[in-house]
Amino acid sequence: MTAKEVRCERCENIIGLGCCCPPDGSIPKARPASQVRQEWRRFPADTILISPTRYAHLPGACTHVSEEFVKAPRWGWIPDPPPGLWDRLCSSYPAIASEGNTTRRAIRRCEECEATLSAT
Numbered sequence: 001m002t003a004k005e006v007r008c009e010r011c012e013n014i015i016g017l018g019c020c021c022p023p024d025g026s027i028p029k030a031r032p033a034s035q036v037r038q039e040w041r042r043f044p045a046d047t048i049l050i051s052p053t054r055y056a057h058l059p060g061a062c063t064h065v066s067e068e069f070v071k072a073p074r075w076g077w078i079p080d081p082p083p084g085l086w087d088r089l090c091s092s093y094p095a096i097a098s099e100g101n102t103t104r105r106a107i108r109r110c111e112e113c114e115a116t117l118s119a120t
Contacts, residue, residue, distance in 0.1 A: 008064070040067045043077065048086060048106065050076040050097045056089055056106035061113040076104030086117075 040059040043049065049057040049065065052074050057065045070077070076097020078085070086109065089095050094105040 042067060043070070044079060046081065048078040048081045048089075048095050050078070050095060050100075050104040050106040052104070054094075054105060054107045055110050056086065056095055056108070056113070057110045058086075058113045058117070061116040062110050063112065065110075070100075072100035074101065076101040 043059040045059055047059055049059065049070055051057065051065075059067065059070075069075075077100045078095060078098050081095070085095055089106060089109055091107040094107050096102070097104040
């Protein structure tokens, strides 16, 4: 990684090359579900994606995570999570990746993914 390739702490994408997080740290405004929930090729919609920064995401539910960036060993995922895992997810009840990088644990949910879920 060159000096200019700085990764965002929130989404782990390279700032300026995939990261769409607001620079002020605010929560990005959720787009209508029809625009956000795109079908990903490798991950079903209910897969919980786990970033290196310990955030949980849902495929296509936020604007700052793209499918091409979700790869092992940087990311882990749970393709068929138990019912309610997304809602229970916290530091005392982490989501533990079952595929990809299985050492990844999510302790917080992406706020934009949560907003998208609430809008549907």
